[in-house]
Amino acid sequence: MTTPAILLVVAGLACQEVGASIAVLLFPQVGPLGMVMLRLIFSAIVLLLIARPRVRGHSRADWTGVVLFGLVLALMNGLFYLALERLPLGVTVTIEVLGPLVLSIVAARRASAWLWAVLALVGVVALGGGGWDRLDPLGVLFALGAAGSWAFYILASARVGRAFPKLDGLALAMTVGAVIALPFGIADAGAALLRPEIVALGAAVALLSSTIPYAFELIALRRLPAAVFAILMSLAPATAALAGFIFLGQHMTWLEIAGIGLVIAASIGAVRSSSRAASEAAEPLA
Template sequence: MIARGGQGSAASLVLVGLACQEVGASFAVMLFPQTGPLGIVMLRLLFSAVLLLLIARPRLRGHHAAAWRSVVGFGVVLASMNGLFYLALERLPLGVTVTIEVLGPLTLSILTSAGLARWLWAGLALAGVVALGAGGWDRLDALGVVFALGAAVSWALYILASARVGREFPRLDGLALAMTVGAVIALPFGVWQAGSALLRIDLLAVGAAVALLSSTIPYALELIALRRLPASAFAILMSLGPATASIAGFLLLGQHLSWLELVGIGLVIAASIGAVRAATRRAAGARHPGLDAAAALGEPLG
């Protein structure tokens, strides 16, 4: 049995990882005027790929063609998820963007649950989205919402692709290779949008910081936490992402939300927690695909 103190410290690591993600996303928004959203996507994926390749040192031989197709597909999903997320961030507040994006894994959890409870969580999530809109449809950019919904779909695909690659490659090998594919895909778009800004050392340094805060540090903290926390508890903690994003947006970017938007974010968080708990009960202690997504939330998302 894991001591309560150990679980408490592990929960703290998850929350620190969430805070790092949203601080990284806030730094990315600050770079948009110089690099554009696609420029910062390229920098994040590029630096993340370099770090993961150095850490994992993946073996290139001995993998069948299907495994490589899985890696390429995973890399495409990584590039699209990050690209759509940052394109949405250019047009929407951080808290709203993350809340919409969370609908992807939430929907996956609901679809893999059974019984009437899943319709309760689906209805609660829908009420949250309606509250977000009622709190400020006039302030929500339609194209930004489309980008955020695309990121949500990509996040759900990320969950499935991550599980597949994790079965075919040891340790971090698959993620490192897929991140490299994603960086290669993002490279021409980033160069096209950022242009000569990529020659500035200060912008490159902040781009590296975004990669560390948004990917490397949260992923390391979550790996440590997962050794001490049940998957269900970890997933529930990760459901707090929209709340931490809203706080970071307010403190670092001066993004104010109406009370209805805050209610909407709260409803989506409640639906996420409920869906995770329902999926956990159905899995009867077994590792569930919808919960494996939570372990991946540190990478994508924010």
């Protein structure tokens, strides 16, 4: 049955945005980079305990891939949280989704797929109220950087996934990312890292934002077609906007809500175009 799997994906999205909301609430204590450090450290610990990766038998190219993947992880999370410090959660996630959206449009290699890019652009313009006057410019730049990093994350993840079995590559890359984030996080958070309640909340953010959603997605992918899963993941901006409203009191205008809807529609359309292109390429020639 697909209904439980769909509910797992939705629950995973909800966990991610609740985790992001808690992170925003912790910014006054630890700062965005301190939060990134806590999230990556606890995520790395959990993954290392689960995967227990083998470090022998891999080439120099494999390890280069892991280091680059870890760098992308640290950069993506850092830019995302820096954007969250300046922008509403729903707006940040909507802009970030543009990274994988553009990647899927390029992968489709169909002229019609670029119609979805135009639709997404209209949605992003709507997010700014038509003139971006309501959005922090630096926050928008951070969010766009996170979008680009997410696209590189997908490419780096595929490369490392081919070289390392199961979760080994992700666990090692997350460890590299945590090490990279460590000095920036300590500088940003300072003495707040000595408070047990702050560390505990950082662990909760890691579980909600990374561990639990990943487990739910892994289970769901065994029961759902990849295209259906990708379409469900396109709903992330909507769940982010809802979480921002409930937990952070972030109200959005109808124009911004319409912008989120357009980006979601573009994401779904791009996924369908990409899936159609892949199926056509797989068809044998007569």
